[in-house]
Amino acid sequence: MDLQQIIERLELNVLTDSRDFTSVHPRGGYTSDLLSCVMAGAKSKYIWVTLQSHLNIVAVAALLDIAAVIITENAHPDHATIAKANEQGVTLLSTSMPNFEVDGKLWEMGLHN
Amino acid sequence: MCPNRVRTEQEINGRRGRPITDQDAHEINRVEELSYDLKIHEVMTKKLHTASPEMSLSDVLEILRINRISGVPVVEDGQLAGVLSIEDIVRAMGKNDLMETVGQYMTRRLVTVASYDTIVKAMRTFAESRVGRLPVVNEENKLVGMITKGDITRGILLALQKDYKEEEVRRYRASHLFEDIISDRTTLVLRYNIKAQNFTHGGTASSHIKRALLRLGADPQIARRCGIAVYEAEMNLIIHTTRGGILKLEVEPHRITMSTTDDGPGIPDIEQVLQPGYSTATDQVRELGFGAGMGLVNIKRCVDSMDIESTVSKGTKLIMRIHIPTENLSGRKEE
Numbered sequence: 190m191d192l193q194q195i196i197e198r199l200e201l202n203v204l205t206d207s208r209d210f211t212s213v214h215p216r217g218g219y220t221s222d223l224l225s226c227v228m229a230g231a232k233s234k235y236i237w238v239t240l241q242s243h244l245n246i247v248a249v250a251a252l253l254d255i256a257a258v259i260i261t262e263n264a265h266p267d268h269a270t271i272a273k274a275n276e277q278g279v280t281l282l283s284t285s286m287p288n289f290e291v292d293g294k295l296w297e298m299g300l301h302n
Numbered sequence: 303m304c305p306n307r308v309r310t311e312q313e314i315n316g317r318r319g320r321p322i323t324d325q326d327a328h329e330i331n332r333v334e335e336l337s338y339d340l341k342i343h344e345v346m347t348k349k350l351h352t353a354s355p356e357m358s359l360s361d362v363l364e365i366l367r368i369n370r371i372s373g374v375p376v377v378e379d380g381q382l383a384g385v386l387s388i389e390d391i392v393r394a395m396g397k398n399d400l401m402e403t404v405g406q407y408m409t410r411r412l413v414t415v416a417s418y419d420t421i422v423k424a425m426r427t428f429a430e431s432r433v434g435r436l437p438v439v440n441e442e443n444k445l446v447g448m449i450t451k452g453d454i455t456r457g458i459l460l461a462l463q464k465d466y467k468e469e470e471v472r473r474y475r476a477s478h479l480f481e482d483i484i485s486d487r488t489t490l491v492l493r494y495n496i497k498a499q500n501f502t503h504g505g506t507a508s509s510h511i512k513r514a515l516l517r518l519g520a521d522p523q524i525a526r527r528c529g530i531a532v533y534e535a536e537m538n539l540i541i542h543t544t545r546g547g548i549l550k551l552e553v554e555p556h557r558i559t560m561s562t563t564d565d566g567p568g569i570p571d572i573e574q575v576l577q578p579g580y581s582t583a584t585d586q587v588r589e590l591g592f593g594a595g596m597g598l599v600n601i602k603r604c605v606d607s608m609d610i611e612s613t614v615s616k617g618t619k620l621i622m623r624i625h626i627p628t629e630n631l632s633g634r635k636e637e
Contacts, residue, residue, distance in 0.1 A: 224537075225596035228530050229603065241591045248505020252512060252529045269502075277509070 217302025345457025355405030477519030
């Protein structure tokens with residue numbers, strides 16, 4: 190399963206620069222709004238689901254080499270956050286769905302790690 | 303095409319800016335930047351095929367065919383007089399006029415670009431004039447080359463490749479640091495000043511540290527562990543200290559020592575802060591997703607040893623160490 194399929198199936202908005210999402214293959218997922226928990230639980234190439242949308246999610250995602258961050262419940266990162274994400278090569282996606290629903294859909298698609 | 307000249311260090315750093323990381327490589331920003339950096343003379347074709355106004359169109363057609371090009375500049379008495387393109391010849395063919403002279407059919411309304419202009423200028427001129435190739439003139443208005451969109455693409459690709467090589471060279475040089483400098487004990491020390499409450503720059507020092515370690519040839523797994531530990535320590539300085547503090551990284555061939563030092567407020571009960579979930583973060587900080595009470599727990603998980611010394615109202619010193627297995631030494635023997 191690649192990131193492009195996830196973006197299409199979940200109808201996610203791509204907030205950062207578009208790139209070849211078909212070449213990104215997420216290895217698993219992690220959901221939390223607490224950054225330290227993400228630091229502990231999310232692994233490289235994981236999808237991170239959160240309703241946090243401020244600048245610090247970029248640093249966390251970049252350090253962990255996260256495949257993409259899905260920002261839920263229509264929380265919208267500001268311009269500086271999106272710019273920083275582009276600079277660091279972090280993909281930010283958004284949706285109106287809450288964390289629980291996004292997790293359910295990812296699980297249904299076969300993302301079980 | 304880009305000439306293979308040697309650039310000075312200053313040119314590389316000043317003109318081309320920072321070297322690109324793997325992540326940047328496919329970002330459009332770099333290409334945009336290069337469009338303003340690269341000069342037309344660096345990417346243009348210098349080997350010129352020219353025609354004169356007296357030549358017959360069929361002769362020029364032969365030049366185009368043999369050299370597989372789609373147009374030539376027309377030069378008269380050493381001066382650029384016009385351009386003859388394949389479209390002009392097609393126009394002549396329609397009238398069965400191939401034995402006519404170049405002068406009859408060439409485009410005289412000349413659009414040129416200057417060799418010292420940036421390629422952005424050439425791209426704009428292409429868009430405005432809707433021509434496929436442009437004659438390039440120097441300061442004395444003398445024809446020095448031709449530029450096509452293909453030349454621009456090639457020039458940008460070459461420059462990107464060069465950037466990539468520069469990063470590789472940096473990485474190579476850094477990774478040999480410990481081999482090249484001989485002492486009884488070599489240590490590389492990096493210091494970062496972290497300001498309190500500066501959430502905007504949270505994680506910046508950690509990112510720099512992770513990149514530095516990768517350049518030094520550290521195992522990615524070790525760089526990642528250092529990155530996580532140092533991020534938590536950096537955020538602690540931002541969230542909890544009175545006036546910020548200093549984050550220090552000491553790299554030695556056999557171990558990496560990370561430490562933070564601050565001058566307050568200090569920790570009253572160290573046992574308590576080591577409990578998972580214990581946090582003193584304010585609601586405001588928690589709203590940002592911090593204050594899970596997992597910072598020190600995470601650090602402990604990532605490093606081989608962690609020591610905290612703290613005195614209330616004096617300050618805290620946190621020392622974290624990661625040992626590097628012998629086979630992962632940056633100055634490792636490759637054979």
